[in-house]
Each structure stands twice: as structure tokens, then as C-alpha cells.
Amino acid sequence: MSGAKIILADVAKSFGDNVVLDGVSLEVESGESLAVIGQSGTGKSVLIKCVLGLFRPERGSILVDGDEVVGASEGKLARIRKKFGMLFQGGALFDSLPVWRNVTFGLTQGRFQNSARMRAIAEENLERVGLSRDVLYLRPSELSGGMQKRVALARAIAPRPEILFFDEPTTGLDPIRADVINDLIVSLVEEAGITAVTITHDMASARKVAHRVAMLYGGRIIWQGPRDRLYDSGNPYVDQFVQGNAEGPIQ
Template identity: 80%
Template sequence: MLDGVDLAVEAGESMTIIGQSGSGKSVTLKCILGLVRPDAGSIRIDGEEIVGLGERDLARVRAKFGMLFQGSALFDSLPVWRNVTFALTQGRARDTARMRAIAQENLERVGLGPEVLNLRPSELSGGMQKRVALARAIAPRPEIIFFDEPTTGLDPIRADVINDLIMSLVDDLGITALTITHDMASARKIAHRVAMLYQGKIIWHGPRDRLYDSGNPYVDQFVQGNAEGPIR
């Protein structure tokens, strides 16, 4: 449950939200996407109020977004190239040669070659699945991408590859990024600013270089992983 969350993300900015499980991070994303209707308050995307919009207008707004899901959420029954272009075709057979070319272009952007185009997700490692999912998220060229625990389940090296890819999307394509994570190394690397949610409230936000010097005992305990502190 969220309680008076007040947060602004600027165009071209990488914002990271940290906090315990159950603190409201995923609910925040769902509210922005219109998947959860808030009881009160205002949510504006490019200045447009989305609270109260009908499904047709919500679909138009959602087209601005890409999403990298925590578990990648690839379709096991489809080859990689069709996974990457799914948002462009809605799973229908459509201009196969062009879709394969688009898939290859986006796979190259995340460091994968044409040899994976016809593979199934089950034939890929966890890190490769994350990169395919990232290629799928950027294929429609969204203005904004949400990253839900993008480095979960990856070893430190593969996690850093994903962090580098997120940074390149923000820097090279000008994408606005909103990431939720428990990974402090990731937060320190990819974020321009960091916000912490605790019991449904934003209790601190600031530049990433203040994350370990926030002056907030809740943030200090969380980022240092201490059992002792105000968080129980």
C-alpha cells in the first residue's frame, strides 16, 4: 500500500527506487502503468493526468513504456526473434524478414549475435535471457523503460553487464529509466537519483553519491545490510 508517494522523474533521467520487499515498489510501477487504480492522488505522464483515463487512452499512454520483468517473462514457445518483436506484431506472423532484421538490430545493441535468433529461451543462460528481454523492451523504441529487479539471479559479472546496458540506453538513446532493485551495486552505478520507499512512503531521495551518506538511519541500515537499526 502506498501512502502519499511524491516523486518526479525527469526526461532522460535514471531513477532507482530501493526498499524492502512489500514496501510498495512494484505497486508504484503498476499505478504508473494504470494496472492499479489509486484511491486518490495524481499521476502525470508528460504532463497528462492518467488517473481516471479510460482503457483506450491508457493503452495510448502505455505505448510510451517498455518493461524488463524480473523473471524476463519470455515466451518459451516462441524463438528469440519473435520474442524480441512481440510488441511490434502482437505475436502475429507479419513481414518475417523485416521482423528478423529488427530483432537482430536490437539483439546486437545488447551484445547478442544472430546465432540466437532461432533459439528458444530455454536454450539460453539466465544472463542471455535478461538481454533478450531487454532487447524486447527497447524494440518499440519506448520513451520510458521500467526495470524490475534487473540483476536478480545473476552473478556479479553478468549483473554488471546488465547495468552497463541500462546506462547505455539512457546515455545513447535518451531513454528515461525507472528501476526497482535490492542491488546496491546496481543502484550506485545506474542511477542519477535514488529514492527509498518504507511502509508505502518515500522517506528519502537524493543523488546516488549520497546513498551511503544520506544522514537517514533507515537508508543507512538498508544500504549497509545491517540487522540492527530502525527497520525491523
């Protein structure tokens, strides 16, 4: 790791009277894998959308490699966004397109371009996530949930991003298929040097993929620390959440 890749300072975002983020400060080191945990509806996805420049915070600063995202022009945002890849919670594949066109969609923006080259790129990235060329011409609906996740991951890494966001990457998968996805995230960070931010409420996933874990609650980061302190945090909110207890400070 060599310096901060992403720096959030006092970031606040509301929707009407609903305060979602209320002074979030967080840093992600280059080459680090960070997991952000918290209840559903606490603003984890909103946090990522602010970093991507899709939502503009009411206050605060977001730096990506030293470039300010908040208030940036569309041209500057486009340049910053080229550093990111995203694995969406539901996969978000286009069922009308074969797998190879889904994988290369971000490279072509959906336009037809040099089909042979794009198929080769798709095959290479599918191989990186453990899928063979046999799936190139299949539709997403013909794949299992775990295979769809891997195709979505192949699409996310095809442009060779520096930073990857994972939004609940193991949701809907059985424990074995979830662990396959976790292993892929770990290998991308370790072998490709990618900086990763994973939103999850799957504690097994957080412990496996993350170097460090941060918990979002009440619009703020209330705890952060190395993954091996997750079950020994000394924070009653974290303890209740990771142990799944009904009793505790979280109502």
C-alpha cells in the same frame, strides 16, 4: 534533462486492509535514471503498475508528460503505455517462441507479420544488447540467465520507448553478468536519451545505473538524493538498508 517526465503526487493504493502506498510523491525528469530501493513487499512493483495504469490508486495524481493516468480511459491509457518499455524481473519470455519472435512480440502482439522484417528488427535490437544473430532461432530455455535478461531487454527496447521500467534487473545473475546488464541500462539512458526507473535492492546496481535514488518505506518516499549520497544519506532507515544491518529502525 528537460522537465518532469513522470509526476506522482500523494498516490495511495490499498488492497483490502493492506495499505501499500500511503501518499507517494515523486518526480522523474526526462532523460533521468532513477532507482527506487526498499525491502521486498514495500510496494515498489505496485508503484510501477500504478504508473502503467494497471492499478488505480484510491487517491492522488500520476502525470506522464502532463497526461493524467488516474481515471484515464482505456484509449488514453493505451496511448500513454506506448511510451513505456518494461524489463520484468523473471524475464517473462515465451519459451514456445524463438528468440526473434520474443523480441518483436510487442510490435506484432504475437501475430505473424512480415517475418523477414521482424527478424531484421530482432537482430538489430539483439545487437544493441550485445547478442549476435546466432541466437535468433534458439528458444529461451537454451540460453543462460544473463542471455535471457538481454533478450528481454532487447524486447523492451524494440518499440523504441521513451521510458523504461526495470524490475530487479540483476536478480539471479552473478556479479559479472549483473554488471553487463547495468552497463546496458547506462548506455540506453546516455545514448538513446531514455528515461529509466529501476526497482532494485542491489546497491551496486543502484549506484551504477542511477542519477538519483529514492527509498520507499512505510508506503512513502522517505528519502531521495543523488547516488553519491546513498551511503551518506543521514537517514537511519536508508543507512540500515544499504549497509544490510540487522540492527536499526527497520524491523
